[in-house]
Structure formats: C-alpha cells, structure tokens
Amino acid sequence: MTKTKLQLIFLFSIFIVFLCFSLGKSSDFELEDDSWLNDEDDEVNMVQSQQNSRSRCDFSVGKWVYDQSYPLYDSSCPYLSTAVTCQKNGRPDSDYEKWRWKPNSCSIPRFDALKFLGKMRRKRIMLVGDSIMRNQWESLVCLVQGVVPTGRKRVTYNGPSMAFHAMDFETSIEFSWAPLLVELNKGAEKKRILHLDLIEENAKYWRGVDVLVFDSAHWWTHSDQSSSWDYYMEGHSLYTNMNPMVAYQKGLTTWAKWVDLNLDPRKTRVIFRSMSPRHNRENGWRCYNQKQPLAYFSHQHVPEPLLVLQGVLRKMRFPVYLQDITTMSAFRRDGHPSVYRRAMGQEERQHPRDFSSDCSHWCLPGVPDSWNEILSALL
Template sequence: MFELMRRRTLLSFFHCTLSLLDPEGDVGILVQADVVSMVQSNSGSRKSCDISVGKWVYDDSYPLYDTNCPYLSSAVTCQKNGRPDSDYEKWKWKPSSCTMPRFDALRFLGRMRRKRIMLVGDSIMRNQWESLVCLVQGVIPTGRKRVTYNGPAMAFHAMDFETSIEFFWAPLLVELKKGSENKRILHLDLIEENARYWRGVDILVFDSAHWWTHSDKTSSWDYYMERNNLIRNMNPMVAYQKGLSTWARWVDQNLDPRRTQVIFRSMSPRHNRENGWKCYDQKQPLPVLSHLHVPEPMVVLQGVLKRMSFPVYLQDITTMTALRRDGHPSVYRKVISQDERQKSGKGLSTDCSHWCLPGVPDIWNEMLSALL
C-alpha cells in the first residue's frame, strides 16, 4: 500500500531560470523551469501541471480580505502600521500550464468539513496560518467561529463545518530542551513531545528551515544531542538532515496515508542582505533574480523526502517567493513616526523574513487549496 501511494505522489525539484517573457500578453513576471527532476511519479491530476512554475500577474481584484481581519498579528498589518503603498497585495500567481483557482472560502470549508488541518512550524508558518484563517473567516457568521489554545497549539474552529484550522509551534520539529546549568539542548533524535499533538489530524502541513540556518549568535540552542552524545559544534545542514530524518521516521512509522495527508512547504526566502534593508521601500516584485540557486535546506529536504515510504507532497514556494521582496513588513512591523521612517535604515530594525498580510502567504494558501 505504501509503495503504491509512493508511486502516485509527486515531489518536484526545480533548477529555474527567470525572464520577462510574456507569451500570453499579460503583465507579469515569469518563472520558467529548465529542468524538472521528478523524484516520485504521479498518475493524478498534478502530472500535467506543476503549479510552482509560472509568473506573478497584477490583479486589481486582490486582496481577498483586508487588514480588519481580527485574527492578524499587529506585526503583519503593514497598512495599519503606516505602509503607504498597497500594490504588494494585488499580485496573484499564474502557473504556466494550468489555472490555479481563486481561493473560494465556502468551497474550501466544504471540502474540509469534519476535518482538522494543522500547520506545523515556525513564525512564518504562523504567518501562513493567519492568512488561511482570514481567507475563510469572512463567510462564517459571528458566534459560529472561535479560537482555542492548547499549549503550543492554537485552533480556529468553523463550528457549522466541524472544521478546525490549527497552528502548532515547532520551528525545529525535533525537541529543544533545557539541560543542566540552563543550557539549551537540541535533541536531534527526539520528536514525540511535539509529534503527539499531530496524531489524529487529517491534513498536516510542515515547514522547518529558518531556525536551522541561524548563526551562532542567534542560535536557539547551545548543544546538540544525538542518543547520549552531547555535541558542541556540527555543520548546520548535517544537523538539519538528522532532525528531518527523525521527523521522516516518525511519519513513516506512525501515520496512515489513507487517513492523513502530509504536505511539506519549502523554505520561504529572506530578503535581508545589505544589513536588512534589501526589502525596504520595495514596491514591486523583482523582475529577475541576479543569482539563482537552490538553497541548501531545499537540497536536504529533497533528499529526506525521497527516502520516505509515506507519500509527502513538497509544496515548492521558494523560487516564486524569491521574487517578492516587496511583500515584507520591513519597517512597518509596528506603528512608527514619519521621522523614524526617514532614517532609511540607520538604526531602525526591519523585518525582511515575514510577510505583510494580506499578501504573499495568501497565494501559498491558494496553492495549498488547489493541492488539497
């Protein structure tokens, strides 16, 4: 059964070139695949269309909700925080060889009836969870929706659909614990403390990359531990591979593909070169990428997923999102004065990792809805 499901699942990995080609006359920015390496084959509808290859097209009918959505964190409500432009909200993704449907909240909730969908990962996955909740909440009457909290998890409930859209905080997937002398220890081979929350969920969407790439000064741990070995230094991508392999073993051994669908969303690109000001005052997507390469975490993730027996779909948003340096909060993480804005980077911190909402994560969720 596992092998049959494996053969039916698509895991795509791309080496892309970007250009301003516009074969259909639409104003847009094109991502064209030169090489598509099919790691797993597929006999379903995804066979003829890779929705991660396409272009950004300006669409004045977007966004699909506004910043009055009550479930948005203040750090991502860039309009409320004083951002003067709004075009970053109006770009939609158009795949090259098919159509990605516009997000339809009622249709999505209908398909998710009596199901639990859980997004697992870091603060950028929280970004995506807020987007998904805002995309659906507008069609639900007041009093028929609520949010509950359970330790590291939070859940939005659409009561009439018996549907929950949940977020679980696990930026490393594996366990991070305090040891002796208050030292922080990242256990590369332990995961059950987090994974016990994932049991019984119908659709699991994972991400994990950003925390693994933090430098020594910003690292969230002091030591690695594998079995009983305490390790001070390790190549971060070797550690990432070990942690992801622990996650993969748990999925293979504990989940049933007839009961649970698993998606792994690829790394969301940062635009924080030049001391964090690469995304400051950017008002449009990049037309091209001057240097295009596959990030190391993507290579590691591909290798781990390829070895799994459980069918996992890789939702590749990395290249398409790399063009969207215009979509970050930058200095608009909070309400700031005009004088502060005019500092143009001198002493004012920026956020070129997370995303303004409405914005780019809405498109990830349109893609997610299409995949489901």
Template sequence: MATLITHLLSCFLLFSFFHCTLCLLNPQDEVGFLVEPDGFNMVQRNGDSSKICDFSVGKWVYDESYPLYDPNCPYLSAAVTCQKNGRPDSDYEKWKWKPNGCSIPRFDALRFLGKMRRKRIMLVGDSIMRNQWESLVCLVQGVIPTGRKRVTYNGPAMAFHAMDFETSIEFFWAPLLVELKKSPENKRVLHLDLIEENAKSWRGVDILVFDSAHWWNHSAKTSAWDYYQEGNNLIENMNPMVAYQKGLSTWARWVDLNLDPKKTKVIFRSMSPRHNRENGWKCYNQKQPIPFFSLQQHAPEPLVVLQGVLKKMRFPVYLQDITTMTVLRRDGHPSVYRKVTRQDEKQKQGIGHSSDCSHWCLPGVPDIWNEMLSVLL
C-alpha cells in the same frame, strides 16, 4: 482483443491528460514576472492529477481583484498588518501567481470549508507558518457568522474553530520539529533524534502541513540552542545543514512509522526566502516583484536537504515548493512597517533601521500559498 484493450486504454489516458490540463488552463496570455528554475523540480509522489501542472514554475501577475480579504481581519497579528502600521503603498496585495500553462483557482472559502467538514488541518512550524495560518484563517472567517467561530489556545497550539462545519484550522509551534530541552546545567540542548514530545500533538489530525528551515540557519549569536545531542553524545559544533538533515530524518521516520496515508495527508512547505541581505536584496521600499531569478545555481541548501529526505520516505509526502515563486517577492515583507512608526522613526527608515525581511505582510504572499494548498486538498 488484447491489442484493442491496450489501444482503448491509451486513448483514455491521453483524454484524461488533456482534460486535466485543459481544466487548469487560463486562456488569457497575461504579462507578468517569470521564474524559470531550469529543471529544479518538486518532489511529487502521490500520483494525482496535480502533477500535470508544476505550481512552482510561473510568473506573478498584477490583479486588481486582489486582495482576497479585508486587511482589517481581526485574526491578524500587529506585526503583519502593514497598512495599519503606516505602509504607504498597497500594490504588494494585488499580485497573484500564475503557473506556466495553467492557473490556480481563486480561493473559495465555502468550498474549502466544505472539503474540511469534520476535519482538522494543522500547520506545524515556525513564525512563517504562523504567518500562513493567520492568512488561512482570514481567508475563511468572512463567510462564518459571528458567534459561530472562535479561537482557542493550548500551550504551543492555537486553533480556529468553524463550528457549523465542525472544522478546526490549527497552528502548532515547533520551529525545529525535533525537541529543544533544558539540561540540568540550564543549557539549551537540541535533541536531533527526539520528536515525540511535539509529535504526540500531531496524531489524529487529518491534514498536516509542515515547515522547518529558518531556525536551523540562525547564526551562533542568535541560535536557540547551546548544544546538539544524539543519543548520549553531546555535540557543541555541527554543520547546520548536517544537523538539519538529521532533524528532518527524525521527523521522516516518525511520519513513516506513525501515520496512515489512508487517514492523514501530509504536505511539507518549502523554505520561505529572506530578503535581508545587501547587494540589492534588502526589502525596504521595494514595490514590485523581482523581474527574474533562476534557482539553477542558487538552490537554497535547506531545499536540497528537504528534497533528499522526502525522496527516501515510504509515506507519500507532497512537497509544496513555494521557494522558487516567493524568492521574487521582496516587496511583500513588513520591512519597517512591522509596527506603527512615529514621525521621527519614519525619517530614519532604510538607514540602519530595524527591518523585517523574513515575514510577510497580510493580505499578501501567504494568501497565494493557501490558494495552492486548497488545490492540493
């Protein structure tokens, strides 16, 4: 009898595996750009069916049916409206991400709002997360009648409200997650072991999506702080990745101690890569994804640190690894089209002219992050 039960259980698990895999398969063998991270895996601790498909490994496929919303979406900030700002090409809007062996369903605004009914989703982090928040708002707002949607502002937070669904899509500005304060001597002090001033706003939220990496990598000249502090110890110099690990560990302890996984889902989005270095990585006048890149020898330190912190947590945090896919998209940044350019400025473009190779044009790359997010939810 025990043997029969074991055999039936094995058959059930095998059927479930193939069913979940086949439901994600895309029968079309499309040609695209391939990324192979060579075993550089996501941290997945939820045990859900999405682990069958590693969304971080795949290729960019050109798709004429994109973008997913009108570039004139009223909730976009001027710095990311590249078409309005004079960018002459638009192919960067038409690439979708196809994981190896499966596909990410096209974003369905009504379905997403249905899943979010009477819930709060909050995106917490830096200006790249603001970039993603604007994308998510534009993805859903088109199906909501005028007068049944609004945006509210409250200090470091802003929220888009879909009234008929009693849903709010929120953004909370906390680029370092931990607290940055002014000392009595008017010095900027980054407290690596304090977080409650920010975290009190995260309580009661149904879905929390975090990012934090870019500000930790700022050079001494552009750093947002003068000193680090742990307890009573004031520290002037510290390896940025050591500081990042300490700050993330403070965040991880707060999540472990204060959130209930039965009530709150937590996702941490990995670092969005910059393309502002020399030797071919500058983003100006780039019109296609990079053909190939392997992270085997080039895994960004912040991603390695983040993985290490998440592995030690008790709370089941899902790491949404967008680094491996996004590193290929140097064509998707605003570059010099972060503002409307005058004719004399256009003549200087690409020659020492200020270029944004960190944020993303919208519609564009963050829309794909949100398609992935919709699947995870």
C-alpha cells in the same frame, strides 16, 4: 447455423470488443487514490494538463501578475498579528497586495472560502513550524473567516498549538509551534539542548489531524550568535559543533521516521512547504522601499536546505507532497514588512533607517495568500 444464432454471436462479439476497449481506456486515466476526498472536490486534476491526469501541475514555475481584484481580504481581519498588518503600521503603498501567482502550465483556482470549508468539513488541518508558518496560518484563517458568522467561530489554545474553529463545518484550522520539529529542551545549568533524535513531545499534537502542513528551515540556519541552542544531542552523545546542514538532515530524518511509523496515508494528507526566502542582505535593507516583484533572476539559486529536504523526502515510504514556494516567493522582495512591522505612532518623525527592518516575514494580505491558494488547489 440459423440467422438468429449468427446475429446473437455478432452482437456478443461487439459487446466483448467494447468491454475490452472501455477497460483499457479507464486504466489509462486512473486517478491517484485520494479516497478521503470527494471526486468532485479534486480540483488539482481539473486545473492541470488534460493530457494525463496522473501528471502534477508544477505550481512553482510561473510569474506574478498584477490583479486589481486582489486582495481577497483586508488588514481589518481580526486574526492578524500587529507585526504583519503593514497597512495599519503606516506602509504608504498597497500594490504588494495585488499580485497573483500564475503558474506556466496550469491555473490556480481563486480561493473560495465556502468550497475550502466544504472540503474540510469535519476535518482538522494543522500548519506546523516556525513564525513564518504562523504567518501562513493567519493568512488562511483570514481567507476563510469572512464567510463564518460571528457567533460560529472561535480560537482555542492547547500548549504550543492554537486552532480556529468554524463550528458549522466542524472544521479546525490549527497552528502548532515547532520551528525545529525535533525537541529543544533545557539541560543542566539551563543549557539548551537540541535533541536530533527526539520528537514525540512535539508530535503528540499532530496525531489525529487530517491534513498536516510542515515547514522547518530558518531556525537551522541561524548564526552562532542567534542560535536557539547551546548543544546538539544524539543518543547519549553531546556535541558543541556540527555542520548545520548535517544537523538539519538528522532532524528531518527523525521527523520522517515518525511520519512513516505513525501516520496512515489513507487517513492523513502530509505536505511539506519549502523554505520561505529572506531578502536580508545589506543588514535587512534589501526589502525596504521595494514596490514591485523582481522581473527575473540573474542566476537561479537552489538553497541548500531545500536540497537536504528533497533528499530526506525521497527516502520516505509515506507519500509527502513537497510544496515548493521558494522560487515564487524569492521574486517578492516587495512583500515584507520591512520597517512597517509595528504602528509607529510618535516615532514617525524618525528616519526609517533608524528602525530595524523585517525582510523575513510577510505583510498580510500578501504573498502567503498565494501559498494558501495553492494549498487549497492541492487539497
């Protein structure tokens, strides 16, 4: 065999070894198929552990750190509802606006409005749920609206939905009111019937959306006196009483079946945000005059609705991401409107305890801004 042939065989052998090594290495670091995103936009993989790009950062475990560079907008944002503009409503302290959530195992990129709108270019993102999801929608709109010129943004309404449009990006940030996800209708004698197996009247607004963020928990746990329905209905059967968590599981299962049957994971991203904690003990006064996050919990409590939700999501074919904000928000009993949920005006001379106290919703700027920073990192 000639010297030239030996050299060619040697070079060919080196090429084969290099090719096998390259293929093996790339399979170890294969990313999940987020084909509707640009590779450079997939910040989740940049901020989490570098050891394995398949791993997901656990955003739910961490601590609140005081950060003078926050908040990311102020209470003059024109899209805030009166009930959550706590500074305008007379709240004397403002430190609750300056806490930033820091996960233990990764970092959350600071919210970048232009980058977010760039990722959402020609897309619709819709937040679906109750008034606390509306709270989060207002936060998200305020986080982005400052970079959109005055004449290039508007809000439109369609039934139970509203949408903020960033016209230059052809992007809409939407909210759709569906606190129970399933249908609540009026029956005979104006009785309110919660249909545990019907959802289409609400779901028709969710079709064609690129990113869907859901929540549903608070209305299911209302007491009998504050319940929003008189009867449950499943099929043709009417029920006056049902364990609330059984009803919740049935309602979520109806939602899950709709998602599995109607949405394509190659076209739509679905996130389910866990329940926002209340600090309502002692008739709502547990959050009044609180000025700092809790430092720790004496015992860790996982709310029953979260366990039900996890059970339903595990059975789904569609890949739904559970955004767990429950524990991180439970530290923040200082972040609620409390008595500062409306401009007090002439009533300021009354003692604060004469006002009803809101320990469920959140002051803005405030805690939901951190939920949206996580949401932006996920996308």
